[in-house]
Amino acid sequence: MRLVLVAALLAISCAPSRNDMGGFVNGICEPTTRRDAQAVATTTGQFGVVGSTSVKADVEETLVVVWRGGGPATSLAVIAYRLDPPSAGTRVRWSVGGYGSASPWGEVGYLVGVKPISTPGCWRLVPEGGRTEDGVVVAIRPA
Numbered sequence: 001m002r003l004v005l006v007a008a009l010l011a012i013s014c015a016p017s018r019n020d021m022g023g024f025v026n027g028i029c030e031p032t033t034r035r036d037a038q039a040v041a042t043t044t045g046q047f048g049v050v051g052s053t054s055v056k057a058d059v060e061e062t063l064v065v066v067w068r069g070g071g072p073a074t075s076l077a078v079i080a081y082r083l084d085p086p087s088a089g090t091r092v093r094w095s096v097g098g099y100g101s102a103s104p105w106g107e108v109g110y111l112v113g114v115k116p117i118s119t120p121g122c123w124r125l126v127p128e129g130g131r132t133e134d135g136v137v138v139a140i141r142p143a
Helices: 002-014
Strands: 023-025 028-030 040-042 047-050 054-056 062-067 076-082 091-103 106-113 121-127 136-141
Touching (some): 023 121, 028 136, 047 121, 047 136, 062 076, 062 091, 062 121
Parallel strands (some): 054 136
Antiparallel strands (some): 023 028, 040 047, 047 062, 076 091, 076 121, 091 106, 121 136
């Protein structure tokens, strides 16, 4: 019986935390920290950010995103949802470049400029046509 209890406690303590998916919690932006085997920040394995999910509010700043639905001939538009008040619910959509460039997931990488959302805040990035739960939370820090 003790062995079963210890195994159950171990399984619970090793399970991924919902907090690693990111969000705006108690007035703080918590970027997505969940990583897959290739170190891509992703919540479901369908869309992700290569590298840091916390970037400076600089119009020249870029992110590399990966999208399983992408490829060399597939364009991508990203939708960013503002999570923090007073602008929560704001939505920004823009097309991105670098179609189908090399990435840890193969030829599905895209270079995303953050100029459309370059004011400090908490944003959930989602591929257009993708599910919101596939999105990755990114913190835009003051420059």
